[in-house]
Ligand SMILES: NC(=O)C1=CN([C@@H]2O[C@H](COP(=O)(O)OP(=O)(O)OC[C@H]3O[C@@H](n4cnc5c(N)ncnc54)[C@H](OP(=O)(O)O)[C@@H]3O)[C@@H](O)[C@H]2O)C=CC1
């Protein structure tokens with residue numbers, strides 16, 4: 118019988134207990150032995166719970182018990198989770214976590230610490246929730262060089278954009294439902310809507326792709342707050358959808374580019390059809406070509422299923438898993454990584470007549486004009502040229518309210 122502990126009994130942690138119990142037989146078959154949750158660490162009071170006997174308020178209880186071989190971390194954030202996880206790894210326990218903030222910030226260090234202590238540090242649920250992405254990436258795609266990643270990696274914002282499009286729902290109402298469904302970050306849903314959660318996830322995937330730590334602080338990140346129903350309507354007129362896209366491009370001469378931003382995604386691109394809480398990540402391998410991972414990106418049981426799969430791997434393979442799941446520490450760069458690409462763009466402008474836009478913004482066409490605003494699609498421009506256009510519109514007394522790159526087909 119393998120004994121495990123859960124730290125943090127919220128949405129995901131409680132899901133881990135439920136998955137372990139509901140699928141006990143198949144988990145035992147795959148792990149090679151039954152898996153039992155022996156302790157649950159949480160700051161909240163669970164004295165009325167039928168599982169009250171499992172709860173502890175002290176990490177020392179877990180660390181003092183030699184029977185506990187694997188610890189699940191589902192507290193979130195870094196303040197407590199990071200020192201707790203370090204202590205668990207240092208004590209010779211494997212750790213399985215859904216905490217992308219911790220992995221994106223301290224991943225290289227914790228991977229090295231796990232190796233040093235001969236244990237596993239696994240984080241499948243940290244990207245894509247229940248959708249398998251990290252394990253296939255480092256195992257099934259191990260023979261590929263991954264040069265490009267594009268994905269929808271935040272379930273909350275994708276759910277919100279879907280509600281805004283299909284039901285004309287307001288931003289606030291859509292966010293409230295995402296919170297009720299357990300999709301949004303509990304500490305700060307701003308992490309979802311302002312793109313920080315997606316930024317952490319692409320930092321993890323980029324680190325795994327390039328083999329050294331990529332820091333969230335160096336990734337240009339923009340969320341969905343500025344998207345209005347006008348933009349959603351304009352996107353439809355352009356046979357496109359607006360999606361929050363996290364992307365990585367290895368570039369040439371080590372000039373890696375990486376970012377998180379809402380983009381105009383043509384309906385011909387498979388990411389345009391990814392709706393609700395679903396995530397999809399497209400990767401380009403040099404041998405395989407394109408591959409897409411698709412599934413539920415958030416929620417109690419989908420996310421817990423990925424954590425429990427890691428528990429099984431930790432019990433079966435231990436530190437051996439880090440032969441392929443690893444990246445090196447790297448110094449933090451100064452400033453944001455630049456995007457040198459040329460794209461088609463969508464801009465929404467206030468206070469300047471649509472008729473003036475071809476002269477100011479270059480070749481393209483007006484998508485719509487209403488309520489003192491004009492939406493315009495620019496055929497081709499770089500990030501620097503967009504900044505010049507922004508300046509010209511300001512000189513005319515107007516303002517660029519939104520810019521979106523168009524994702525290629
Ligand atoms: N929800 C989801 O769909 C997904 C979440 N994740 C990630 O999983 C992690 C957990 O998320 P989620 O379950 O939603 O979060 P919750 O807030 O629902 O759960 C966290 C639990 O940990 C408790 N806690 C806080 N501090 C401590 C502490 N010092 N010691 C012990 N327990 C503590 C919290 O109590 P209190 O409420 O009092 O603070 C709460 O019960 C996060 O990193 C999140 O980003 C990843 C994928 C999907």
Ligand SMILES: N[C@@H](CC=O)C(=O)O
Pocket residue numbers: 243245246270271272273274300301302309314414415416
């Ligand atoms: N808040 C996150 C939860 C999963 O990582 C999301 O919405 O994707």
